[in-house]
Amino acid sequence: MDPRVKGIELKLKNVRRIIPIVSGKGGVGKSLISTTLALSLKELGFEVGLLDLDFHGASDHVILNSPISELPDEEKGVIPPVVHGIKFMSIVYYSTDKPTPLRGKEISDALIEILAITRWDQLDFLIIDMPPGLGEQLLDLIRFIPRGEFLIVSTPSPLSVNVVEKLVALLKEGNHRILGIVENMHAGNNLTEEMAERMRIKYLGEIGVCDEIDSLIGEPESIMLSDFGKNLKKVAERIVSGDRPR
Numbered sequence: 654m655d656p657r658v659k660g661i662e663l664k665l666k667n668v669r670r671i672i673p674i675v676s677g678k679g680g681v682g683k684s685l686i687s688t689t690l691a692l693s694l695k696e697l698g699f700e701v702g703l704l705d706l707d708f709h710g711a712s713d714h715v716i717l718n719s720p721i722s723e724l725p726d727e728e729k730g731v732i733p734p735v736v737h738g739i740k741f742m743s744i745v746y747y748s749t750d751k752p753t754p755l756r757g758k759e760i761s762d763a764l765i766e767i768l769a770i771t772r773w774d775q776l777d778f779l780i781i782d783m784p785p786g787l788g789e790q791l792l793d794l795i796r797f798i799p800r801g802e803f804l805i806v807s808t809p810s811p812l813s814v815n816v817v818e819k820l821v822a823l824l825k826e827g828n829h830r831i832l833g834i835v836e837n838m839h840a841g842n843n844l845t846e847e848m849a850e851r852m853r854i855k856y857l858g859e860i861g862v863c864d865e866i867d868s869l870i871g872e873p874e875s876i877m878l879s880d881f882g883k884n885l886k887k888v889a890e891r892i893v894s895g896d897r898p899r
């Protein structure tokens with residue numbers, strides 16, 4: 654067994670549930686959903702951490718309006734700063750918002766490093782905003798955090814649903830835990846829900862198109878009050894209770 658797996662397990666031993674947020678493609682709202690889900694779970698009274706591992710598209714700090722000029726404190730590891738009540742850690746602290754021209758192996762090493770150094774301490778939920786797609790980093794995460802419960806984000810587009818179906822198949826093949834699927838930018842068809850039924854995974858609900866969302870980026874309190882935030886809170890409640898939405 655890779656000794657780093659043990660190190661990461663130890664760092665995460667007081668984290669009750671780990672939820673990596675994954676999507677087949679980029680641009681489906683994964684960052685907005687990761688961040689808003691973390692804030693919703695906090696609102697529901699849980700201790701929450703948010704880790705942005707989307708190397709080439711890290712944007713949770715922009716959504717939270719969290720300055721990245723100051724590096725997190727270090728004391729026997731890195732201590733994530735508390736932002737809007739959640740413990741927040743992002744790869745962006747180390748890439749300083751410049752383009753990160755890392756290649757496969759370097760990205761894997763950075764991902765493993767950040768998991769191995771971050772001191773989350775006691776958490777109910779750790780939400781991980783993953784890079785989109787079925788690439789190397791997904792495989793790394795599966796290897797290093799075998800107890801992750803994957804939450805999948807799709808859109809009503811057949812293009813998204815098609816790729817997500819492959820993602821579900823991959824996770825199922827490896828017997829990984831799938832929490833369920835959320836449809837973002839719902840648009841009147843049931844492609845995602847039908848796929849969820851076909852693949853026998855839980856459909857956790859949908860979020861409609863929210864025209865004001867871009868104007869609310871950087872204002873987490875306003876996001877929570879928007880339709881986007883309200884819908885996501887329902888998803889959070891389902892995750893917490895484990896109830897099916899129907």
Ligand code: ADP
Nearest residue numbers: 679680681682683684685838861862863866867
């Ligand atoms: P990803 O992390 O999957 O690349 P983001 O969370 O960064 O996606 O979202 C990308 C963009 O998609 C947002 O800036 C916004 O313009 C748009 N978007 C996402 N969800 C919605 C929604 N429910 N309604 C309207 N626009 C949305």
